[in-house]
Amino acid sequence: MTATDPLAPRRNQIPRGIAYMVASTALFAAINAIVKWELATYPVGEVAFFRALFALATVAVVILPRTGIGVFRTRRYLGHLQRGVSQFGSMTCMFMAFSMMSLGSAVAISFAAPLFTTLLSIAILKENVGVHRWSALVVGFVGVIIVTEPGRGTFQLGALFALANAVLSSSVAIAIRRMSVTESTETLTVYQLIVITICTACLLPFGYKAPAWLDAGALAVAGIGNGIAQYWWTRSLTLAPPSAVVPFNYLSLVWASLLGFMVWGDVPTRHLVVGAVIVVASGLYILWRETVRHGAVRPLGLSAATSSSNLGRTSPAASDSARV
Numbered sequence: 001m002t003a004t005d006p007l008a009p010r011r012n013q014i015p016r017g018i019a020y021m022v023a024s025t026a027l028f029a030a031i032n033a034i035v036k037w038e039l040a041t042y043p044v045g046e047v048a049f050f051r052a053l054f055a056l057a058t059v060a061v062v063i064l065p066r067t068g069i070g071v072f073r074t075r076r077y078l079g080h081l082q083r084g085v086s087q088f089g090s091m092t093c094m095f096m097a098f099s100m101m102s103l104g105s106a107v108a109i110s111f112a113a114p115l116f117t118t119l120l121s122i123a124i125l126k127e128n129v130g131v132h133r134w135s136a137l138v139v140g141f142v143g144v145i146i147v148t149e150p151g152r153g154t155f156q157l158g159a160l161f162a163l164a165n166a167v168l169s170s171s172v173a174i175a176i177r178r179m180s181v182t183e184s185t186e187t188l189t190v191y192q193l194i195v196i197t198i199c200t201a202c203l204l205p206f207g208y209k210a211p212a213w214l215d216a217g218a219l220a221v222a223g224i225g226n227g228i229a230q231y232w233w234t235r236s237l238t239l240a241p242p243s244a245v246v247p248f249n250y251l252s253l254v255w256a257s258l259l260g261f262m263v264w265g266d267v268p269t270r271h272l273v274v275g276a277v278i279v280v281a282s283g284l285y286i287l288w289r290e291t292v293r294h295g296a297v298r299p300l301g302l303s304a305a306t307s308s309s310n311l312g313r314t315s316p317a318a319s320d321s322a323r324v
Helices: 009-039 044-072 077-100 103-110 113-123 131-148 157-179 185-201 213-239 242-264 270-300 304-311
Strands: none
Touching: 009 044, 009 077, 009 103, 009 213, 009 242, 044 077, 044 185, 044 213, 077 103, 077 157, 077 185, 103 157, 103 242, 113 131, 113 157, 113 242, 131 242, 131 270, 157 213, 157 242, 185 213, 213 242, 242 270
16 A cells, blocks of 8 residues: 555544444434335335435535535536436335335345445455455355345345345445545535435336325435435545445444334344344454554554545545534
């Protein structure tokens, strides 16, 4: 690793990137529970649109007063469009999976994303993923397999949608990492939500049902929460390599299990408990390894001043916590 690598200095922000990722998984889990509940009554396109619309409104209210119209300044319009369309496809596939199978199963299958992200990190970002991280990823995926208790009914249409979501989500993570060299977290988030809102609006003619006031409020909460979680998720990927922070998506399984128990009284099975422990342990191992690497790499020439200088290109307030 050398100081001329534009991505290298940001690897000193891995602990902060992981913190943002963990927070986003908890919020996304709550949002997914609301979404699944609403999908039992309303079309996929309608639920997706209202969630995206309220998310965009939330992000605009939070970001625009601080950045002004400068947040829209970019030379990478095509990149934002491609990334937004990929995220739209990922979200739609996940919603389809929610409507066809249990929340836990859909979330568990989507955890194949870190493996695809690691492969794409090697192929596109030319990252050097060592044996320790590979081992942790494989062990984590084994934990997911234990949780899902794969059998004859695993490979159904809903599972294929969940797997498609995993692939598309990985491509989005890689795109964010590449674009964050020149684009701020705020710009990445705003353009992504604009594209998703427009794309989901195009689905409304295929199915729409006027929501009841309670359901409209639930969709608004889901959208607002999604806006905040999306910002945190994007922020995480601008602070650290995808292959280091994306594995912490595994924690969504823990949050989903807790919600299932508290709201619906679903008692975790032995497979779920054992698999979740393995998944969390693999994520914590990655955190420990990256912390060790951070301590070993920084004295080789990545000074704090160098890191701050490079981070300034990523976000107007890269050295501060996101104020959301």
